[in-house]
Amino acid sequence: MSKIIHYGKLIDSDVPTTGVINTNEVMWEFMDNDEICLVCDEAIKEHSDHAGNEDFGYSDDCPNCKEGDSYCIDYLECDSSHTRLHGDWILDTNTGLYDYDPQGEFTMIENESTCQIIFSKTIAKGNPCSPCFVGQVEFSKDGDFKAYTLPEELLYKRE
Numbered sequence: 001m002s003k004i005i006h007y008g009k010l011i012d013s014d015v016p017t018t019g020v021i022n023t024n025e026v027m028w029e030f031m032d033n034d035e036i037c038l039v040c041d042e043a044i045k046e047h048s049d050h051a052g053n054e055d056f057g058y059s060d061d062c063p064n065c066k067e068g069d070s071y072c073i074d075y076l077e078c079d080s081s082h083t084r085l086h087g088d089w090i091l092d093t094n095t096g097l098y099d100y101d102p103q104g105e106f107t108m109i110e111n112e113s114t115c116q117i118i119f120s121k122t123i124a125k126g127n128p129c130s131p132c133f134v135g136q137v138e139f140s141k142d143g144d145f146k147a148y149t150l151p152e153e154l155l156y157k158r159e
Contacts (some may be wrong), residue, residue, distance in 0.1 A: 002144060006128045009135030011145060018136040019117040019147035020129050023080075026115060027154050035110075036089060036098070039082035084110045087119075106150055120148035 002013045011017055052061060078084075088104020091097075100107035106120035116136065126143035129136045137147035149155070 004128065007131045007134045011128060011135055011137070013145045016123050016146040016148050018133075019120075019124065019126065019149045020133050020136050020138050021115050021117070021149070021155075023110060023113050023115055025156055026150065027156055030154055031086060036085040037078045037082050038085065040078050080112055082111075086110060086115075106148070108150065115150075117148040117150060120150065122149050122151050123147065124149045 004011055046062075085098060085107070086109075087107040088101035089098040089107055090101050092099060100119040102119070104119070106122065107118045108120075109116045109118065114133075116133070123146050124139050126137040126139035126145060126147055128145060129138045137143065137145045139147070139149060
């Protein structure tokens with residue numbers, strides 16, 4: 001057992017922490033496409049709040065619709081710059097925030113070229129990441145620190 005302070009955050013090698021992988025390591029073709037896009041969800045909520053309707057059509061009350069002179073959601077495109085949640089998340093309807101489901105298989109945040117596995121039933125060992133991911137672990141054969149990772153069937157084999 002070892003403990004270190006990783007850029008201000010304590011990491012214990014015996015306690016799993018958030019695992020970090022590159023998006024190229026994920027076998028997306030086997031990933032459940034039931035993702036939650038936080039950017040798209042926020043845009044839809046903003047439109048609905050301004051428009052005051054649930055039928056999701058053009059509204060003069062929505063500043064984004066007025067600016068583009070068309071229904072703003074028609075031009076919303078979910079791309080790699082959006083933050084997306086994968087896996088088993090629970091929405092707290094009081095706060096509007098998501099948390100991992102401790103009974104689920106895994107929870108992961110995807111953003112740009114990186115995935116952070118917040119919780120998983122699958123654990124692997126690695127070494128602390130760069131300062132960009134304080135207190136988190138990237139996977140390597142010589143690592144001593146436990147971190148959550150995706151189930152093996154969702155990852156390309158590491159050489």
